[in-house]
Structures are given as structure tokens and as C-alpha cells.
Amino acid sequence: VGMKIDIVSVFPEYFDVLNLSLFGKAQEKGIVSVAAHNLRDWTHDVHHSVDDTPVGGGAGMVMKPAVWAECLDELLGLEPVEMGACDASEDAAADSAGVDDQPTDEQPAADASEVRIDRSEQPTAVDGIHAQPSDATDDDTQAMPQSEADAQPAAAPGTVLIFPNPSAPLFTQRDATELSHAGRLVFGCGRYEGYDARIPPYYRAQGVDVREYSIGDYVLNGGEVAVSVMLEAITRLLPGFMGNADSIVEESYTGENALLEHRQYTKPAVWRGVGVPDVLLSGDHGKVDRFRRDEALERTDRIRPDLIAKLDCRRLDKADRKT
Numbered sequence: 001v002g003m004k005i006d007i008v009s010v011f012p013e014y015f016d017v018l019n020l021s022l023f024g025k026a027q028e029k030g031i032v033s034v035a036a037h038n039l040r041d042w043t044h045d046v047h048h049s050v051d052d053t054p055v056g057g058g059a060g061m062v063m064k065p066a067v068w069a070e071c072l073d074e075l076l077g078l079e080p081v082e083m084g085a086c087d088a089s090e091d092a093a094a095d096s097a098g099v100d101d102q103p104t105d106e107q108p109a110a111d112a113s114e115v116r117i118d119r120s121e122q123p124t125a126v127d128g129i130h131a132q133p134s135d136a137t138d139d140d141t142q143a144m145p146q147s148e149a150d151a152q153p154a155a156a157p158g159t160v161l162i163f164p165n166p167s168a169p170l171f172t173q174r175d176a177t178e179l180s181h182a183g184r185l186v187f188g189c190g191r192y193e194g195y196d197a198r199i200p201p202y203y204r205a206q207g208v209d210v211r212e213y214s215i216g217d218y219v220l221n222g223g224e225v226a227v228s229v230m231l232e233a234i235t236r237l238l239p240g241f242m243g244n245a246d247s248i249v250e251e252s253y254t255g256e257n258a259l260l261e262h263r264q265y266t267k268p269a270v271w272r273g274v275g276v277p278d279v280l281l282s283g284d285h286g287k288v289d290r291f292r293r294d295e296a297l298e299r300t301d302r303i304r305p306d307l308i309a310k311l312d313c314r315r316l317d318k319a320d321r322k323t
């Protein structure tokens with residue numbers, strides 16, 4: 001039971017902090033279990049090298065596909081597959097991470113044309129995310145019904161493989177909510193100038209739900225911080241993780257009509273001569289709600305006009321329009 005999380009990194013110690021605080025408690029309660037793995041454990045050379053120079057030239061190093069694949073095959077319970085002749089040219093489908101831009105059930109077909117599989121039988125596509133905790137073990141994966149004896153055993157349903165990547169679609173609250181329903185998440189942290197671009201489409205062709213996300217328009221040294229951000233955004237949504245479920249429902253970026261939150265105050269009503277808005281002291285809940293909604297709309301319009309542009313007009317009431 002609980003969400004199973006694997007993280008692969010060349011700095012697995014970075015994730016030692018997950019044993020502390022809220023996350024540590026959630027692990028004790030069995031809501032999540034996290035294992036951080038060292039990618040270098042899947043190397044065979046004396047130097048444990050995980051990267052190489054870019055094909056086509058240029059600065060920096062790129063993480064080698066073979067090392068990642070040995071690691072991911074083991075974690076996902078997949079056999080190595082020799083693909084049909086192809087190159088890694090990407091199509092629009094592979095460029096898109098979440099369900100925002102395309103139905104999930106179209107991903108495997110679209111990507112199978114990108115990297116052709118050298119088998120008569122395609123693995124069963126994982127259709128969306130369905131957490132099936134009882135099916136989440138390697139043993140059960142082997143036991144899944146296969147139409148051909150030699151067909152690739154698909155990764156357990158509800159497994160999502162996630163790569164942080166500054167050149168990918170933005171990770172949003174909607175993605176966090178969707179991924180909080182997965183039974184298992186496997187994060188691959190890239191370092192240096194990134195990982196070989198053939199890895200995500202290869203695993204998609206194996207029937208794995210693969211996502212690449214950026215956490216913002218800035219560049220970090222590696223995927224570790226980005227994975228921490230996504231992990232926290234996802235796991236805090238798990239039932240029982242947070243003490244107060246109401247505080248999740250009410251906050252910014254939640255729901256279809258996401259607005260920035262109104263400002264919050266606590267006692268005293270006057271602090272160092274600065275008072276709180278009078279209406280909040282009125283005891284009139286209708287007026288308080290309207291005041292907060294107006295402030296949320298006004299602040300969003302001023303600070304994040306991009307969110308206002310995305311609002312569904314049909315869900316604004318007359319009073320909203322005045323704001």
C-alpha cells in the first residue's frame with residue numbers, strides 16, 4: 001500500500017532529507033515509500049562513468065543511454081529490446097508531457113511510430129494513471145496476462161517514469177494532482193548537459209507512461225532540485241499526508257479556475273499600528289467571501305495576467321465581472 005517512489009541520481013544522498021519532517025512521517029505511516037538509487041551502481045567500468053561527449057560536437061557531456069537503461073530496466077522489470085532501425089527525431093506527441101495537450105491514450109501509438117519496436121506484439125499501453133497498489137510489485141508485473149509468451153512484460157499499471165528537463169513542458173498543479181493518483185513514480189535525475197534523448201521515447205515504446213517536465217524558466221545544475229519540487233507537490237496531495245485537507249482545497253493554483261489566493265492575517269487586529277481590513281472583523285461571512293474573491297481576482301490580474309487569460313468566463317459571476 002501507499003505510493004512507491006524510486007529516484008535515480010548520481011547524488012542519491014541529496015534525498016536523505018526525505019527521511020526528515022513531514023515526508024519522514026508519511027513514510028512511517030505507509031503513505032509513501034521512497035528509495036533513492038545511485039545511477040553509478042549500474043555502470044561496469046572502473047571509473048563508473050555515466051556520461052560521454054555529445055554526438056555532433058559541442059560543449060558539455062551527455063548521460064549515456066546504456067547506463068540509464070540498465071538501471072530503468074531493473075527498476076521497471078523490463079527486458080532489453082532491440083529497436084527497429086530509426087533515428088531519434090521527435091514528433092509533437094513526444095514533446096508533450098501531460099494530459100493537458102493530448103489524451104494520454106494516444107501517447108503509446110504516436111510514440112511507437114517514432115521508435116519502432118522490433119516485435120510482432122506491442123506491449124499493452126498503460127491507459128492513463130490507475131493506481132493499483134496490489135499490482136505494484138515486480139512479482140505481480142510478471143504475472144500480468146500476456147498474449148504472447150515472449151511479449152515484453154509491461155511496467156506495472158499506474159507506474160509513471162518522470163524526467164526533469166528544462167526544455168520540457170511546465171509542471172503544473174494539474175500534473176501534480178494527476179500524478180498523485182499513480183501507484184508508482186520513478187524519477188530520473190539528469191546531470192551535466194542532460195541525458196540521451198532516446199531514453200524517453202524508448203520507454204514509451206515499451207508501454208511505459210513517460211513524462212518530461214520543467215519546473216520553471218530557469219536552468220538548474222541538475223534534476224535533483226526539480227525532482228524534490230515535483231515530489232513535494234505530488235505527495236502532499238496524498239490522503240493523510242497533510243493534517244488539514246481543507247488547506248489543500250482552498251489554496252492557489254487548485255481547481256479549474258485557479259486564482260492567486262487572497263491575503264491572510266492573524267491576530268492582533270492592529271500590529272505596530274497596521275490594521276487588518278475592517279471587513280474581516282465584521283463577522284459578515286458573505287461580505288468576507290466577496291472581499292476575498294475580489295482581492296484574489298485583482299491580485300491575479302495584476303501579478304499573473306496569464307492565469308486570468310486562462311479563466312473560464314462561464315464560471316465568473318456578475319460580481320466577479322465588476323472586479
Ligand code: ADE
Nearest residue numbers: 164165166214215220226
Ligand atoms: N534541470 C535543469 N533545470 C531544470 C528545470 N528548470 N526544470 C526541470 N529540470 C531541470
